[in-house]
Amino acid sequence: MIQLPIYLDNNATTPMDPRVLETMLPYFTQKFGNAASRNHSFGWEGEEAVDYAREQVAKLINADPKEIIFTSGATESDNLAIKGVFEMYAEKGKHIITATTEHKAVLDACAHIEKLGAEVTYLNVQEDGLINLDELKAALRPDTIMVSIMYANNEIGVIQPIKEISELTKANGSLFMTDATQAVGKIPVDVKADGIDLLAFTAHKMYGPKGIGVLYVRRKNPRVKVTAQMDGGGHERGMRSGTLNVPGIVGLGKACELCQLEMTSDTARIKKLRDKLETELLKVEEAYLNGNKEHRLPHVSNISFKYVEGEGLMMGIKDLAVSSGSACTSASLEPSYVLKSLGLDDELAHSSLRFGLSRFTTEEEIDFAIEHVKSAVAKLRDMSPLWEMFKEGIDLKSIEWQEH
Amino acid sequence: MAYSEKVIDHYTNPRNIGTLDKARQNVGTGLVGAPECGDVMRLQIEVDDETGTITEAKFKTFGCGSAIASSSLATEWLKGRTIEDAVKIDNMDIVEELSLPPVKIHCSVLAEDAIKAAINDYRIKNGLTPLTEIK
Numbered sequence: 001m002i003q004l005p006i007y008l009d010n011n012a013t014t015p016m017d018p019r020v021l022e023t024m025l026p027y028f029t030q031k032f033g034n035a036a037s038r039n040h041s042f043g044w045e046g047e048e049a050v051d052y053a054r055e056q057v058a059k060l061i062n063a064d065p066k067e068i069i070f071t072s073g074a075t076e077s078d079n080l081a082i083k084g085v086f087e088m089y090a091e092k093g094k095h096i097i098t099a100t101t102e103h104k105a106v107l108d109a110c111a112h113i114e115k116l117g118a119e120v121t122y123l124n125v126q127e128d129g130l131i132n133l134d135e136l137k138a139a140l141r142p143d144t145i146m147v148s149i150m151y152a153n154n155e156i157g158v159i160q161p162i163k164e165i166s167e168l169t170k171a172n173g174s175l176f177m178t179d180a181t182q183a184v185g186k187i188p189v190d191v192k193a194d195g196i197d198l199l200a201f202t203a204h205k206m207y208g209p210k211g212i213g214v215l216y217v218r219r220k221n222p223r224v225k226v227t228a229q230m231d232g233g234g235h236e237r238g239m240r241s242g243t244l245n246v247p248g249i250v251g252l253g254k255a256c257e258l259c260q261l262e263m264t265s266d267t268a269r270i271k272k273l274r275d276k277l278e279t280e281l282l283k284v285e286e287a288y289l290n291g292n293k294e295h296r297l298p299h300v301s302n303i304s305f306k307y308v309e310g311e312g313l314m315m316g317i318k319d320l321a322v323s324s325g326s327a328c329t330s331a332s333l334e335p336s337y338v339l340k341s342l343g344l345d346d347e348l349a350h351s352s353l354r355f356g357l358s359r360f361t362t363e364e365e366i367d368f369a370i371e372h373v374k375s376a377v378a379k380l381r382d383m384s385p386l387w388e389m390f391k392e393g394i395d396l397k398s399i400e401w402q403e404h
Numbered sequence: 405m406a407y408s409e410k411v412i413d414h415y416t417n418p419r420n421i422g423t424l425d426k427a428r429q430n431v432g433t434g435l436v437g438a439p440e441c442g443d444v445m446r447l448q449i450e451v452d453d454e455t456g457t458i459t460e461a462k463f464k465t466f467g468c469g470s471a472i473a474s475s476s477l478a479t480e481w482l483k484g485r486t487i488e489d490a491v492k493i494d495n496m497d498i499v500e501e502l503s504l505p506p507v508k509i510h511c512s513v514l515a516e517d518a519i520k521a522a523i524n525d526y527r528i529k530n531g532l533t534p535l536t537e538i539k
Binding site for chain 1: 407415418421423435436437438439440441442443444445446463464465466467468469471472517
């Protein structure tokens with residue numbers, strides 16, 4: 001028996017793996033010591049657990065454990081990287097390059113440093129969601145201190161050409177930072193091979209707990225430093241003060257270990273399910289895949305069903321938990337800025353659904369989802385004036401719409 | 405966001421979905437909203453020339469659940485009313501009936517606009533002066 005609703009919003013957050021929870025539990029009650037307490041066994045126990053987890057985390061991304069800075073999540077890591085680098089390297093330059101499809105944590109941190117005198121270039125993306133390397137090359141300047149481009153996009157799942165970006169960035173003598181929140185644990189990420197200087201991610205998108213994240217900060221070639229954004233006890237090599245969240249760190253470590261061990265088999269299974277879902281849904285008339293099909297995370301699919309509105313569609317598939325590119329909750333009714341950056345027509349941007357699968361998604365759930373979405377789209381098109389016009393051959397662009 | 409029971413009812417069992425022949429003299433058609441805003445409503449009325457009563461009302465809507473419910477409710481309210489009476493339908497009546505939250509008030513405004521646009525279309529077709537007031 002299938003249990004409803006079905007969770008297919010794993011780019012927002014994943015359920016925690018029970019094995020992760022089990023590893024964490026002792027650190028709430030018995031092993032509760034402060035990892036910074038040097039004078040008794042409670043503290044040593046905590047420190048030992050943190051050291052072990054730091055190794056598990058480092059191993060997953062091929063880093064040195066000393067390069068792992070624990071934070072409260074990817075938003076904090078993005079903020080620390082961008083604001084911290086700008087502050088630390090201000091004398092070297094004040095230019096930063098990023099892209100329009102970045103997560104708000106990056107875009108808003110950039111907007112913040114712009115107010116402090118930074119100059120930020122926002123690269124547009126191509127129709128498939130990938131940045132154009134020639135445009136990056138042209139945007140690089142002698143005073144560019146950092147390039148911040150996400151590893152994989154949270155809405156459409158496209159994977160940027162990370163290695164090529166880092167090579168161009170390095171050749172210019174700039175630092176390369178990447179928000180890898182959607183990628184770490186899902187696809188192989190190697191900070192050495194990819195030439196990454198700073199990398200942000202969080203535990204709760206990879207079957208770990210919420211409230212714990214990482215900023216990887218390179219120690220050699222070059223040695224990177226960020227100015228702390230929180231003052232206090234000087235934890236985490238002085239870059240992030242605050243008592244360490246030991247249970248969270250232990251959970252993150254375990255989550256990293258499981259992802260590393262099971263990535264190959266998980267990915268193969270999840271990708272097969274994703275491809276089935278996608279193939280079936282793209283058989284629906286006027287359904288379109290958003291983002292580059294090839295350079296994409298294995299567990300994400302973002303599809304637009306033209307002539308139906310995303311929020312209305314979500315209401316019709318109430319047995320599925322997914323995300324829509326349409327945000328019909330504000331007076332402005334703005335569709336997703338990521339989809340708009342791809343140059344999508346507004347109708348298509350408003351009509352999109354994002355499906356995110358996980359380690360726990362089953363084939364029965366995918367079969368149910370396919371039928372559920374198909375019948376909801378058919379029902380809504382039956383009551384859509386736009387669908388009727390399309391069927392009558394009327395060009396929607398020829399109509400003078402009254403914007404409101 | 406949670407929808408009210410009435411919105412869910414109209415969304416699940418929409419009343420009067422359909423199309424009337426817009427070429428007919430006694431049919432008024434209102435098409436309001438825009439695809440880029442995420443809402444388009446088309447509301448049509450069929451009027452009895454003798455009595456000025458709306459005998460049939462149909463809608464089709466591209467939009468969220470609240471937009472669909474607002475237009476579905478509007479067709480229910482229109483049937484049996486005279487044109488003069490139909491003009492009096494206020495968007496706040498729809499807000500109240502469907503318990504729409506503040507962020508969805510624009511859906512009711514759109515429904516009121518659709519009603520007025522349909523009536524105007526009917527009036528113009530039949531040599532009457534259009535209404536001036538559209539929100």
